[in-house]
Structure formats: C-alpha cells, structure tokens
Amino acid sequence: MTTVTIDKKTLYACLEEIKDPEVPVLSIIDLGIVRDIVINGDGIEVIITPTYSGCPAMDTITMNIRILLSTLGFKKQKITQVLSPAWTTDWMSEKGKRKLKQYGIAPPNPIQQVCSNKLFAADEAVQCPQCNSYHTRRISEFGSTACKALYKCDDCKEPFDYFKCH
C-alpha cells in the first residue's frame, strides 16, 4: 500500500483552492463547509455540511473535492455529508467576510435574525459594501441565491446582496 505523505494542515491549504461556484471569492474553508478530514494511508474521508438543504452548489463542490483528492494521489476517497450540527454563518471565517465585502456582498451580521419569528421586524442594520453607509433597506428576504437577501443603499443608491444570517 502506498501512503500519501501529506498532512492535514497542507490538505486544508489545498482545499482553499476550491471555491463556492456561486460566490467564487469564497473557498469552502472560508465558508466553513469542511467539518473534518480523516487521513488513513492512501484513503481519505472529507466530511462536509451544506449551507442550505437545497444548495445546488453541493454537487459541484463534492466533484471538485474528488478531483483535487485524485490529483493528490488519494485512491480511496469518501465524501460524507453531515447535516448536524446545522451550518451557520458563524462558521464563516473573518477572512471570508472581508473577501465577501470586497466582492460587493455584505457579510452576515453577528445577530441571528433568522431565528426570530417576529413579523415585519425592523430591517437589520446592514452596511453597504460599496459606500459603508448603514442607511440601507431590505428589498427582498430572498436574493439571487437562497443564502442571500436583496438590499438597497439609500445613500449611494446601489442595490446589493446581503449574505443573510443563518
């Protein structure tokens, strides 16, 4: 049996190369999708969790992980999808949040408004990623993907996506 000589730390660095196909500035490490890696000789198990149940990016991400592992020489690969504990935006790295903002998407606030059932709640104070104003308003609870809401800045008038708390 050939053993692949690569440690976990290097592997995490390699996985940084795999991006979320829908938000290509974020790696799957930034998003907190990779929960664990188990290396066993030339076999490997990567444990991942979806952001949303119906996230259409998961199949592409799984395929890209497989391609990467093959290039690294792992013969036996297992990608396990776990649902619990459920993914939360808290798992997104600070680096990831900075990259999101540079890309023009407002990063998630630390407050978890989604957990509240309160109707017609006041809009979260979301900072405009373009001009940094907090003078913004929500246009729609759902944006271009399930994980985003649509906002508009009342100062610079630009619409923008907000990666909503989850």
Place this chain on the structure above:
Amino acid sequence: MNQDSLINYVLHLADNALILGQRNSEWCGHGPILEQDIAITNISLDLVGQARNFYQYAAQLINESKKPEGSKAAPSPSGERVGGEVTEDSLAYLRTEREFKNCLLVEQPNGDWAQTILRQFLFSNCQYLLYQQLQTSEDKQLAAIAEKSLKEVTYHLRWSSEWVIRLGDGTEESHQRMLRAIDELWKYTGELFVAADYEKESAIDISKLKDPWLDKVKEIFNEATLAFPGKTFMQEGGKQGRHTEYMGYILTELQYLQRAYPGSEW
C-alpha cells in the same frame, strides 16, 4: 418504530416537501414581481433540498431492509416496484400516484398569489411545529434533517405570514382573494393532524400540534382582518395515497423525462 412504518413515515415527509416544492416552482418566471418570484422559487429550492435529504434516508433504509437472497424477503414499501438498488431519484421519479404519501394540501393548484401564499402559510405553520419536535427525535438522521430544515422553514413561515397579513388587510380585491383561498384550502387542513398508521408509531403525537397550529392561524388571520373559518367537512386520504385529481398531472410533468428516457442523466 418498526422498519416499514419508519420508511413510510420518512417517505411521507419527503413527498410533502417534494410536491410543494414542485408546485411552487411553477411560479418560476411568473411571480407577481421579480423579488417575490425569486422568493417563492428559493422556497421551492429549500423544499426540494429537504425532500432529497429525506429520500436519501428512505433509500438507505429500504436498501438495508432488503433481506439476503433466498430468505423470502418481504417487499419493502414502495421499494418493490422500483427494482434493484433504490435511490433518492427512483423514489421521486418512479413511484406511482398511489405510492405518494403527501397530504392533499400541498398538491392543490397554485391558483392566484393569494392561494399560493395561504397554502404556504398553512403548511409551513405545521411543518415548523413538526420539525421543532422532530429535531429531538431519537432517530438521529431524522433529527439532523429537521434541525437543518427548521432554519429554512422559519423563513418560509415568517415570509408567508407577512403576506397573508398584507393581502388580507390590503385592498378590497386582495381581501376577497384571500377569502376565496381560505374557502378553497381550509378543507385540506384537517388531514394534517390525523395520524396515518405509520405516524402512530412515531414519538410525535401529530394531533397535539393542532392547537398551537390553530393559535398561529388565529393570530395571523386576526391581524389580517380575515374571519376564522367555521367547522366544515375535512377531506382526507393523501397520507394513504388517495389523492385529488391534481396529483396525477403533477407526477406526469415531474416524472416525464425519466419515464420517457429511463435512466437518462445530464
């Protein structure tokens, strides 16, 4: 819970999510305004995702329950007609109408925006209460799916509640349309809280969810200035596979490709 009941129970949860997801997806490109078109199709996506998780679990249970060759295995529910290894896809695409165990409410036509909104509200309200209980289930996989889905359903419930209020307490026209929607859909809500045989073995007593469900409906209808409907005949049967006439048409469209070109992939 015995294995057959558990499989049927998981399929019931999956079918509810799939059929409502399919119904909502009919709005894609037809929503009243762009933002709400996106909202309803995102809800579709969440529901189809939940359905996939339940179907994957059901497929695993069905495949495990197939006894080794020669031991005269009893056919597992809904698995027998699919043949070979059961997958999430075969469960969605190759079962017949009578094998689907979704409640009647989710298969009802979209109607106008009011009817779609009301259907979502009545269902999300029930699903929210159910998943809250299910996330503490002793069945670890069901608990995990419920925990994951509950965050999404919280959004669906909040969004649909706000729309019920907006339309009910809106214009004369929107108010009338909500009344018509209630008239159309209320008779399919009784079934939600009558346990099918496979639900009776579950640790969750579904009939106990009826009161908190009614409280929420009353709260939202009150806010929406909509009169609470009186006692009426309740139609049942979906959970047992006896569907309304609409179900066959949904499956015809949903399953068309796999029926016409079996096993095709892209």
